[in-house]
Amino acid sequence: MPKTMFDKIWAAHEVADSLLYIDLHLVHEVTSPQAFESLRLAGRKVRRPDRTLATADHNVPTDGSTAAAQIHDHLSRVQVETLERNAQEFGVPIYSIGSARQGIVHVIGPELGVTQPGMTIVCGDSHTSTHGAFGALAFGIGTSEVEHVLATQTLQQRKPKSMRIRYEGELGYGVTAKDLILGTIGRIGVAGGVGHVIEYAGPAIESLSMEGRMTVCNMTIEGGGRAGMIAPDDTTFEWVEGREAAPAALPADDWRALRTDDGAEFDSEMTIDAAALSPQVTWGTTPGMVTDVTSAVPEPRDEGEQRALEYMALDAGTPMQEIRLDRVFIGSCTNSRIGDLREAAEVVRGRRVASSVDAMVVPGSAQVKEEAEAEGLDEVFRAAGFDWRSAGCSMCLGMNPDIAAPGERVASTSNRNFEGRQGRGARSHLVSPKMAAAAAIEGHFVDIRGWE
Amino acid sequence: MEPVRIVEGEVSVLDRANVDTDQIIPKQFLKRVERTGFGEFLFYDWAKEEGWHLPANPILATGPNFGSGSSREHAPWALEDYGFRAIVAPSFADIFFNNCTKIGLLPVVLPEADVKELMAAGHARIDLEEQEVSFAGRQVPFEIDAEIARRLLEGLDDIGVTLQQADGIDRYEAERERGGPVTTALA
Numbered sequence: 001m002p003k004t005m006f007d008k009i010w011a012a013h014e015v016a017d018s019l020l021y022i023d024l025h026l027v028h029e030v031t032s033p034q035a036f037e038s039l040r041l042a043g044r045k046v047r048r049p050d051r052t053l054a055t056a057d058h059n060v061p062t063d064g065s066t067a068a069a070q071i072h073d074h075l076s077r078v079q080v081e082t083l084e085r086n087a088q089e090f091g092v093p094i095y096s097i098g099s100a101r102q103g104i105v106h107v108i109g110p111e112l113g114v115t116q117p118g119m120t121i122v123c124g125d126s127h128t129s130t131h132g133a134f135g136a137l138a139f140g141i142g143t144s145e146v147e148h149v150l151a152t153q154t155l156q157q158r159k160p161k162s163m164r165i166r167y168e169g170e171l172g173y174g175v176t177a178k179d180l181i182l183g184t185i186g187r188i189g190v191a192g193g194v195g196h197v198i199e200y201a202g203p204a205i206e207s208l209s210m211e212g213r214m215t216v217c218n219m220t221i222e223g224g225g226r227a228g229m230i231a232p233d234d235t236t237f238e239w240v241e242g243r244e245a246a247p248a249a250l251p252a253d254d255w256r257a258l259r260t261d262d263g264a265e266f267d268s269e270m271t272i273d274a275a276a277l278s279p280q281v282t283w284g285t286t287p288g289m290v291t292d293v294t295s296a297v298p299e300p301r302d303e304g305e306q307r308a309l310e311y312m313a314l315d316a317g318t319p320m321q322e323i324r325l326d327r328v329f330i331g332s333c334t335n336s337r338i339g340d341l342r343e344a345a346e347v348v349r350g351r352r353v354a355s356s357v358d359a360m361v362v363p364g365s366a367q368v369k370e371e372a373e374a375e376g377l378d379e380v381f382r383a384a385g386f387d388w389r390s391a392g393c394s395m396c397l398g399m400n401p402d403i404a405a406p407g408e409r410v411a412s413t414s415n416r417n418f419e420g421r422q423g424r425g426a427r428s429h430l431v432s433p434k435m436a437a438a439a440a441i442e443g444h445f446v447d448i449r450g451w452e
Numbered sequence: 453m454e455p456v457r458i459v460e461g462e463v464s465v466l467d468r469a470n471v472d473t474d475q476i477i478p479k480q481f482l483k484r485v486e487r488t489g490f491g492e493f494l495f496y497d498w499a500k501e502e503g504w505h506l507p508a509n510p511i512l513a514t515g516p517n518f519g520s521g522s523s524r525e526h527a528p529w530a531l532e533d534y535g536f537r538a539i540v541a542p543s544f545a546d547i548f549f550n551n552c553t554k555i556g557l558l559p560v561v562l563p564e565a566d567v568k569e570l571m572a573a574g575h576a577r578i579d580l581e582e583q584e585v586s587f588a589g590r591q592v593p594f595e596i597d598a599e600i601a602r603r604l605l606e607g608l609d610d611i612g613v614t615l616q617q618a619d620g621i622d623r624y625e626a627e628r629e630r631g632g633p634v635t636t637a638l639a
Contacts, residue, residue: 015624016617018599023632031524033485044611053635059483075483082485093635101638114633126523126547140547142525143487144554144610152614154621158597160546190470191517194546224520226546245633286470286520304469399479418474418521420497 031124103365113243169275177212193225204274211339284308336364354443455607491533508535519548
């Protein structure tokens with residue numbers, strides 16, 4: 001019987017009914033301390049430290065601090081130090097603040113080559129769906145489940161349903177992976193994928209770079225999906241090849257065999273015309289409240305949308321391109337990889353950030369930062385007036401000093417525009433790196449396609 | 453985990469859709485390394501709104517897609533610490549739902565119309581064993597995964613249950629474990 005990629009990976013990892021073996025467990029400082037503490041109290045060990053990897057990202061200041069001791073905020077410092085102590089005690093490899101390999105957990109996994117096709121990958125973080133871009137089954141878990149994986153290397157899990165979204169046609173000029181996923185969430189809604197593992201397919205997906213595929217899978221959770229997946233192909237293999245943890249000879253045939261068989265059935269399928277997508281900008285307080293940059297703020301259809309417009313201080317009918325910005329944030333596990341930074345740098349090269357805008361670029365990892373600096377991207381950004389920072393989650397969620405002030409309006413390449421996400425009372429608009437870069441220059445949103 | 457069978461009492465109402473975990477427990481409170489003490493920060497920003505009224509009753513009734521967003525178990529911890537024992541909604545976000553069941557906070561899915569009626573009723577009795585919610589003189593059945601229900605009813609420790617299958621995990625690792633990256637071997 002023909003099988004989906006999800007079916008194949010699931011079956012290969014089923015230890016028993018609804019007990020799934022986990023190939024890689026990524027750990028960060030926010031969702032792990034209570035799990036390690038419970039292990040300690042129960043006298044349990046980490047079953048497979050060699051399948052576990054830790055890094056510090058959420059609390060890390062992006063000011064170039066090189067040790068946890070330099071973190072001013074007491075609670076943040078304790079949380080990072082706790083992770084460091086737990087990793088040492090339980091024998092888990094860790095790249096903490098100051099390491100040349102530190103970075104956002106969903107950036108460093110692929111970057112080191114520990115994210116590979118066919119694997120099961122979990123982390124106490126909803127954006128673990130990112131790793132599905134490699135043809136892996138990857139999803140976020142809570143702290144009790146983190147403890148369960150640490151202790152048993154397995155997860156109790158009912159098999160989710162499957163969905164395939166096919167994109168017909170190619171993305172137009174200036175339209176990126178971020179616009180594709182925002183446009184998709186706008187169509188299916190923020191609960192459209194609940195209970196489902198979503199496979200993204202079609203020519204528009206196949207022609208995306210690995211960075212673009214990671215952006216798409218990353219935001220699967222914003223559509224409610226359990227995990228996002230993309231079939232591994234030559235683009236995948238080229239990306240993995242030569243990375244530190246990659247096999248010396250790639251098992252390309254095995255990886256290719258993971259692809260969904262012709263005729264395999266999904267619980268649901270839908271098709272989206274990729275060629276019809278425009279650059280997207282969110283206007284509300286969920287990622288599903290999104291529209292074309294050429295459109296206007298819509299009339300609220302219910303109480304939730306009305307509330308969102310009030311929070312965002314926007315009037316229905318205002319053209320999106322007239323929305324003026326106070327801040328621009330380029331970074332996060334959605335859009336902080338070298339390809340994202342290159343795209344943004346191309347837009348700002350030789351230009352200046354509007355005087356009314358405070359703009360920052362936060363590379364996703366220490367390695368991305370190093371690579372960008374070797375290419376001179378830091379100089380491009382600095383010359384344009386951007387603040388060039390060190391790696392971390394930064395203003396995606398304000399657990400570190402990078403926080404927007406109440407009432408400030410932010411164009412952000414991150415994944416969530418929830419109330420207060422980037423700072424209490426801050427108003428977030430999600431966009432692609434190119435769109436964020438152009439908005440920084442003009443001080444308001446512009447349609448990147450016609451902007452020069 | 454304490455066994456859960458009956459949750460009965462007054463109903464608190466939060467009639468909003470897509471309530472995300474950033475509202476349930478904002479990010480600045482995720483820095484604690486303990487599991488306890490999150491209740492006082494529940495809905496920290498919303499609680500400052502005029503007219504906010506969310507008493508610490510046993511049951512919370514709310515809108516669809518409750519708990520969307522991050523995987524933070526701090527959200528169920530905060531709801532539980534605040535005093536809720538069960539949450540009734542038309543739908544839940546996946547990770548949040550799982551997290552609730554791991555700590556014995558009972559998530560109950562009912563059709564939206566029934567949730568609205570339950571909100572109006574103000575008092576309810578949830579019987580997990582019978583899979584039934586009683587309010588305003590009605591009994592409304594609900595579905596829940598049998599294994600999840602069993603664990604909640606018996607108050608089982610998930611890790612303990614899995615470790616009963618330790619031989620199976622050993623066998624999987626010996627016979628079927630996929631070759632793959634070895635994190636401890638990274639130079």
